[in-house]
Amino acid sequence: MSGNLLTVEDLKVQFQAPEGLVHAVRGVSFRVRPGSTVALVGESGSGKSVVSQAILGILPRNGRIAGGRILFDDPASRRMVDIAALDRDGQPMRDLRGGRISIIFQEPMTSLSPLHTIGNQIVEAVRLHRDVRPKEARDLARDMLARVRFPDPARALDTYPFELSGGLRQRAMIAMALVCRPALLIADEPTTALDVTIQAQILKLIKDLQAELGMAVLLITHDLGVVANLAEEVVVMYRGEVMESGTREDIFANPGHPYLKALLRAVPRFDMAPGERLVPLRSVRSEGGRLLEQARTPWPPGADAAGPLLKVEGITKRYGARGGGWFGAKAGAGTLAVDDVSFAVKRGECLGLVGESGCGKTTLSKIVLRALTADSGSVTFNDHGTPVDVLKLSGGELEAFRRRMQFVFQDPFGSLNPRMTVFDIIAEPLVIHRIGDAAERAERVKELMALVGLDVRHLKRYPHSFSGGQRQRIGIARALALRPDLLILDEPVSALDVSIQAQVLNLLKDLKERLGLTYLFISHNLAVVDYMADRIMVMCRGRIVETAPRELLFRDPLHPYTRALLSAVPEPDPARPLALTELEEGRSSNPAAWPEPFTIDDQHHPPLVHRGGGHWVRADLDMTTREVA
Incomplete structure (x- = not known):
């Protein structure tokens, strides 16, 4: 008939909420042709997922289609079906759902x-x-x-x-x-929770299966890099309405709507100019900081001569090797999570730590924080000129040390107690460490809220009342309450939309300069680390395989694993697509499959070799006489 597999015409979706009627989708129209890929793009709350729920007839009970049509050219019955007019629990809808139209959800x-x-x-x-x-x-x-x-x-x-x-x-x-x-696959943020290398494999898999099975794909995402690599047509949504639509080439080459231009400016890129900042859709205004600056203990002259702020040497951690029976665990049993890792963080710098999930990044950070116990190695902290052996601290000394180092978690919702108000969450570290009286704590909490760009009038609210980006800023405020010298940031923006991600990254940059902070920034996204870090360490299977200043690492990556991570980052530019066929399944993170002189197996245990300018790479010692391809 129309030649389209799916035609959405003037779709309107409403939700009945306690505060009144919420218009989630307002007159959305687009089409999906057989075998094609259409991307629905926008921030969380733009209505993308609500559109997919309407197509599948799985809207929540308080939601309803208030207008429009969803026409599906059903290949089984060879007739056009208006999904919007079907009973969501009826047999015709159940036949379509999962049979001819399927969905991949964000969190498997x-x-x-x-x-x-x-x-x-x-x-x-x-x-x-x-x-x-x-x-x-x-x-x-x-x-x-x-x-x-x-x-x-x-x-x-x-x-x-x-x-x-x-x-x-x-x-x-x-x-x-x-x-x-199915004739139509709806992919709702199918790679958001995945590492860049796994994401690249999943994108290639979807493209290959689409060609093999001849199905159409409706891709729902906020990642413009994924859109540039997968979509043929793009529909940009904001607050339930379509702002712009067109072919992928037109959308990226000539964005017309200010919202789309803003989305493109909010994405970290490898070719950003020195000093260039991300431009979020809505800026965060950071105010205050007087009390934190007053509480800051000045560093005495010559304190830096005692060494870097943090020095980690030979840290090893093995899981699953606890003893059992009469004779205990066999030597070398279990999983080696961290293998002889050494590094240093200078005061005032941001050291990036990158690698895929499971490489040992978070385990290493928890050992540094004393949340886990290392099997061997040492951690030394320079406390204003006094070296502190962190792994030997106990009792009151350990409690006092915890003020110097704080943690910002990956999940901005799971890391906040849902039964505590924001005031109580931010004040809790002050209470635990017996800092100030009630009035002083209240003043500090208000200042911390203003410092991370949140309204002090919302202190009595609970975490569920805030967006993901706001919750992450609450977590940052809590981490700053004790005025630490070092912040460990564990994937602090991986769960956020690109525009909210830009807000948080800019805020972290500003706070680092204003408060004289030092960061250990953990991520699997090299583009984000490139924006934040001064130096970068690359970790794989518990080992540091390469470390270098940021600009040197991206200009001349030496290790094949680093190159694989870089090649797997999707850029929001159709002219620079991912080389999906080169991202071999799992080989990039298999040390035994790396070419010489990088191979690591039972016979090869290469050390870190200095290549000049602070650039170290794990390879055979005679690499200094070889040319690295």
């Missing part, structure tokens, strides 16, 4: 049942939509797991979600969504 761990095996969950999807025997359904599930490139599809059928990595869980979700060969 919460979308998969933890009580059922991967095989059971895929088989259930098959038997809901096909009249097949259990054995045939299981064979189809195994074949689909093979298509999404599970290492051992037959074994994967009997594994539970918690036994799989984030990338494999997302592949299981894709297998479940595609096992009935």
